[in-house]
Amino acid sequence: MDISLQKVEYRYQANTPFERLAIIDVSIDIPSGTFLAIIGHTGSGKSTVLQHLNALLKPTAGKVVIGDKEVTADKKQKNLKDIRQKVGIVFQFPEHQLFEETVEKDICFGPMNFGVSMEEAQRRAKVAIKQVGLSEEILSKSPFDLSGGQMRRVAIAGVLAMEPDVIVLDEPTAGLDPRGRKEIMDMFHALHKERELSTVLVTHSMEDASKYADHIVIMQKGEVYKKGTPEEIFSSPEGLMQLGLDVPEVVRFQKKIEETFHIKFSQTCLTAELLTEEIALLLKGGEQK
Amino acid sequence: MMEKMIFGRYVPAHSLIHRMDPRSKLMIIFLFVCIVFIANNSLTYGLLAIYTLGMISLSKVPFRFIISGLKPVLWLVLFTLLLHLFLTKEGELLFQAGWFSIYEEGLRQGIFISLRFFLLILMTSILTLTTTPIEITDGLESLLHPLNKVKFPVHELALMMSISLRFIPTLMQETDKIMKAQTARGVDFSSGPIKDRVKAIIPLLIPLFVNSFKRAEELATAMEARGYRGGEGRTKYRQLSWGLKDTSMLIFLGILTALLVLFRT
Numbered sequence: 001m002d003i004s005l006q007k008v009e010y011r012y013q014a015n016t017p018f019e020r021l022a023i024i025d026v027s028i029d030i031p032s033g034t035f036l037a038i039i040g041h042t043g044s045g046k047s048t049v050l051q052h053l054n055a056l057l058k059p060t061a062g063k064v065v066i067g068d069k070e071v072t073a074d075k076k077q078k079n080l081k082d083i084r085q086k087v088g089i090v091f092q093f094p095e096h097q098l099f100e101e102t103v104e105k106d107i108c109f110g111p112m113n114f115g116v117s118m119e120e121a122q123r124r125a126k127v128a129i130k131q132v133g134l135s136e137e138i139l140s141k142s143p144f145d146l147s148g149g150q151m152r153r154v155a156i157a158g159v160l161a162m163e164p165d166v167i168v169l170d171e172p173t174a175g176l177d178p179r180g181r182k183e184i185m186d187m188f189h190a191l192h193k194e195r196e197l198s199t200v201l202v203t204h205s206m207e208d209a210s211k212y213a214d215h216i217v218i219m220q221k222g223e224v225y226k227k228g229t230p231e232e233i234f235s236s237p238e239g240l241m242q243l244g245l246d247v248p249e250v251v252r253f254q255k256k257i258e259e260t261f262h263i264k265f266s267q268t269c270l271t272a273e274l275l276t277e278e279i280a281l282l283l284k285g286g287e288q289k
Numbered sequence: 290m291m292e293k294m295i296f297g298r299y300v301p302a303h304s305l306i307h308r309m310d311p312r313s314k315l316m317i318i319f320l321f322v323c324i325v326f327i328a329n330n331s332l333t334y335g336l337l338a339i340y341t342l343g344m345i346s347l348s349k350v351p352f353r354f355i356i357s358g359l360k361p362v363l364w365l366v367l368f369t370l371l372l373h374l375f376l377t378k379e380g381e382l383l384f385q386a387g388w389f390s391i392y393e394e395g396l397r398q399g400i401f402i403s404l405r406f407f408l409l410i411l412m413t414s415i416l417t418l419t420t421t422p423i424e425i426t427d428g429l430e431s432l433l434h435p436l437n438k439v440k441f442p443v444h445e446l447a448l449m450m451s452i453s454l455r456f457i458p459t460l461m462q463e464t465d466k467i468m469k470a471q472t473a474r475g476v477d478f479s480s481g482p483i484k485d486r487v488k489a490i491i492p493l494l495i496p497l498f499v500n501s502f503k504r505a506e507e508l509a510t511a512m513e514a515r516g517y518r519g520g521e522g523r524t525k526y527r528q529l530s531w532g533l534k535d536t537s538m539l540i541f542l543g544i545l546t547a548l549l550v551l552f553r554t
């Protein structure tokens with residue numbers, strides 16, 4: 001399902017003294033199958049953008065096109081459930097939304113709201129709980145007896161079980177340990193490939209963004225500061241550094257080498273392997289001379 | 290989703306009313322609640338209305354905003370008016386259509402009582418719109434201080450109040466957040482049959498309660514860890530200061546009271 005934001009503006013509490021312009025003139029295209037990463041400082045409007053992707057927020061100006069539905073400021077929308085089932089959002093700290101007596105019931109909650117039968121929902125729960133790296137035994141436990149990391153995984157499983165076409169992730173690994181982070185990100189990436197989903201990831205980790213995403217959008221003060229492929233974004237990291245944003249370690253390392261030895265590699269390497277090859281090539285070249 | 294509510298919200302600004310001592314504001318509100326009952330004719334109600342409008346314009350909070358924020362309460366005011374219109378059967382008959390009749394006294398009382406109600410709401414809204422919750426509690430604690438003598442736990446009361454007030458916005462934000470999260474999981478809070486909507490409350494309330502208990506526990510631990518031991522010997526970072534404006538505002542209210550007493554019938 002294609003999603004596209006066209007010159008979207010959103011004001012919180014419009015027409016009150018508390019009015020706050022959160023995003024302005026945001027245009028992003030998310031064709032089916034894309035893995036898009038959104039990066040930006042806290043308060044730059046990332047979460048606000050995400051909430052437009054399944055019509056939780058209606059733009060105060062501009063247009064959001066989700067599949068064949070258009071969402072604009074003045075149009076009353078009916079039947080948003082369809083959109084909500086196809087676009088699953090994992091909110092920041094999703095463990096705060098758990099409420100059922102058992103993990104299984106909580107995972108089944110979403111699918112059953114969208115009219116899936118109990119049996120089918122339970123089958124999906126079994127699949128989803130394994131996908132997020134937990135064992136089936138947990139299904140019968142109370143979600144409130146679990147550790148923070150386990151709760152997070154259960155909450156994610158609850159969204160996966162809705163079997164959405166588009167998965168939207170708001171800092172899904174914030175506050176997890178490094179191993180948990182890698183496991184979860186790898187899981188989302190595998191899922192993205194396997195089910196041909198569209199994935200939208202908000203993250204503070206440049207490593208994750210460069211490793212998993214085909215496209216990156218940088219948000220700054222409610223506006224799109226830059227968008228492009230990871231190579232395009234990180235090939236001129238100076239701008240990012242000026243914004244105070246991180247750049248992947250590999251890229252920083254490459255820049256340092258280039259500065260120190262006054263050379264220029266043929267490309268911006270986003271993985272250690274690529275950079276190693278480039279350096280090896282250079283060293284061999286040096287010997288030959 | 291709950292954005293329009295203005296009850297208990299603070300609008301930062303630098304108006305005269307904002308800069309007043311919370312103690313004088315609390316005293317004025319308290320006195321106002323009493324003197325509202327002195328008014329009993331058009332002239333005295335007019336004076337009260339002018340006074341209230343004057344206070345609003347001094348507070349620099351846009352009138353339109355106050356009204357739109359008070360919409361839910363306005364229904365209550367309207368209800369009061371209708372109740373009196375229909376139920377009071379005294380004075381001259383003004384209008385009749387079948388069983389439905391309106392009497393002069395009913396109209397009079399309806400207008401006066403709903404106006405009284407409305408003015409009270411406006412004045413209290415001005416207080417909360419121009420005074421931070423912390424200021425209100427500080428003011429209250431200071432005003433109630435004499436009660437310490439009779440072993441009334443003034444400080445604890447103030448602390449409880451400031452903690453609750455402090456967490457109202459947090460709770461609102463969290464409600465909004467969880468509502469959105471559950472909406473994304475297919476819950477419909479705003480349409481559908483009543484039965485379903487009542488059921489939709491559960492996925493909202495349980496996380497709210499769980500998170501609140503967690504937060505309360507964390508807060509208690511944090512306070513203990515920093516050696517909180519109650520109010521004894523505790524000094525204040527924010528000092529209250531009573532100024533000329535506070536005295537003059539109270540005197541002004543005194544004049545209003547005198548006028549009300551003079552002109553009531």
Ligand SMILES: Nc1ncnc2c1ncn2[C@@H]1O[C@H](COP(=O)(O)OP(=O)(O)O)[C@@H](O)[C@H]1O
Pocket residue numbers: 012013020021022040041042043044045046047048049465
């Ligand atoms: N519910 C809300 N009410 C009012 N303002 C909000 C609300 N949510 C976010 N904002 C404001 O909108 C801006 C963007 O916030 P957000 O989208 O959450 O940023 P990010 O996710 O990038 O940290 C911030 O300035 C924030 O203060």
Ligand SMILES: [Mg+2]
Pocket residue numbers: 043046047092170
């Ligand atoms: Mg955010």
